[in-house]
Amino acid sequence: xxxxxxxxxxxxxxxxxxxxxxxxxxxxxxxxxxxxxxxxxxxxxxxxxxxxxxxxxxxxxxxxxxxxxxxxxxxxxxxxxxxxxxxxxxxxxxxxxxxxxxxxxxxxxxxxxxxx
Amino acid sequence: xxxxxxxxxxxxxxxxxxxxxxxxxxxxxxxxxxxxxxxxxxxxxxxxxxxxxxxxxxxxxxxxxxxxxxxxxxxxxxxxxxxxxxxxxxxxxxxxxxxxxxxxxxxxxxxxxxxxxxxxxxxxxxxxxxxxxxxxxxxxxxxxxxxxxxxxxxxxxxxxxxxxxxxxxxxxxxxxxxxxxxxxxxxxxxxxxxxxxxxxxxxxxxxxxxxxxxxxxxxxxxxxxxxxxxxxxxxxxxxxxxxxxxxxxxxxxxxxxxxxxxxxxxxxxxxxxxxxxxxxxxxxxxxxxxxxxxxxxxxxxxxxxxxxxxxxxxxxxxxxxxxxxxxxxxxxxx
Numbered sequence: 001x002x003x004x005x006x007x008x009x010x011x012x013x014x015x016x017x018x019x020x021x022x023x024x025x026x027x028x029x030x031x032x033x034x035x036x037x038x039x040x041x042x043x044x045x046x047x048x049x050x051x052x053x054x055x056x057x058x059x060x061x062x063x064x065x066x067x068x069x070x071x072x073x074x075x076x077x078x079x080x081x082x083x084x085x086x087x088x089x090x091x092x093x094x095x096x097x098x099x100x101x102x103x104x105x106x107x108x109x110x111x112x113x114x115x116x
Numbered sequence: 117x118x119x120x121x122x123x124x125x126x127x128x129x130x131x132x133x134x135x136x137x138x139x140x141x142x143x144x145x146x147x148x149x150x151x152x153x154x155x156x157x158x159x160x161x162x163x164x165x166x167x168x169x170x171x172x173x174x175x176x177x178x179x180x181x182x183x184x185x186x187x188x189x190x191x192x193x194x195x196x197x198x199x200x201x202x203x204x205x206x207x208x209x210x211x212x213x214x215x216x217x218x219x220x221x222x223x224x225x226x227x228x229x230x231x232x233x234x235x236x237x238x239x240x241x242x243x244x245x246x247x248x249x250x251x252x253x254x255x256x257x258x259x260x261x262x263x264x265x266x267x268x269x270x271x272x273x274x275x276x277x278x279x280x281x282x283x284x285x286x287x288x289x290x291x292x293x294x295x296x297x298x299x300x301x302x303x304x305x306x307x308x309x310x311x312x313x314x315x316x317x318x319x320x321x322x323x324x325x326x327x328x329x330x331x332x333x334x335x336x337x338x339x340x341x342x343x344x345x346x347x348x349x350x351x352x353x354x355x356x357x358x359x360x361x362x363x364x365x366x367x368x369x370x371x372x373x374x375x376x377x378x379x380x381x382x383x384x385x386x387x388x389x390x391x392x393x394x395x396x397x398x399x400x401x402x403x404x405x406x407x408x409x410x411x412x413x414x415x416x417x418x419x420x421x422x423x424x425x426x427x428x429x430x431x432x433x434x435x436x437x438x439x440x441x442x443x444x445x446x447x448x449x450x
Contacts, residue, residue, distance in 0.1 A: 010146065045139075048139065048142070077131060079131040
């Protein structure tokens, strides 16, 4: 982030990108700086590409918040059907996890109120 | 232009054609904005981090000191304060020792180590000088100086302070015979104080100022005058210089709050000394940003657009000199 709060480069942090790249490789593998920079540019551009399409669909429907369905629809529109299928499964798992954590929070709250 | 004439182009997924053109426009707009901003780019990203880095003590060459070294320096200062603690005269001597420490901290760590011996040498002439010098204004001024010495800003202003101390060293030389008669340092002290003189000389030469060159000449004079007692005279000159510096400040201010005035002078001089410290700011900038280097440039507009990554070779179009737009998933083949 820049000093005035705007991120002009629109790039993901390179350390996180390198960690994700490393997770798909054996432990003794090494990644050059150029490879990290290249993947950083590609990933950031892909995110802007898909988000732009999703944002345009939201604008047409007079909505301001981009939801998971909007992203999935954008991927289908752009021809990334395979990615959309995988992300649909991930979205379902994420929502289940959210529901589980919410129920745990309610349980903790009820337990704390019980002694009173 | 003939629309059916073959032209050089890049085949892409027809579904992505519209979005690719929009992304090109967005990248061009972002590039223009970046071009305007880079001309006024700041040397650092976060103001608070910059201030924190400027407060950290630095060693020779401008690198930050490690936590171990910082703790050692603080323990040494605490030991010196405990050794000098006691009567009022000793407190004055401790304050003067703090003033004498300022050039040592900036010059080198070895000098800071030898400063301990210099302080022990200072304690001997102070037993005589304190009997003739004990005015209240000087005590208050020197007492207020001690917290200012602890800040790194005072270290930045050390070139000016050292010049004044060395200039007043000439005044101390007039009392050379008295110091020589009253003080005689042991052999180990003589051995350890000499490197301090050499490092001070080299540091003065590196400053490149007229005051520095004048002080260098005076320091060399001290060395050449007497071989056996030069180490004893050098701490004495620091002691006298410190007193003169404090008395000068107290005399010039003539105010009910000499401490505040002294602090104000230090802050002003610290601001003035910010310019020669600029290379270290760049070093600090690099240190702060190394863990997360995100200053990479944005892809230029001429970069190759993303290809059909999914491998589905559906209807595609030529990007280049095409004039008619795409209609969803339907496209005209060349």
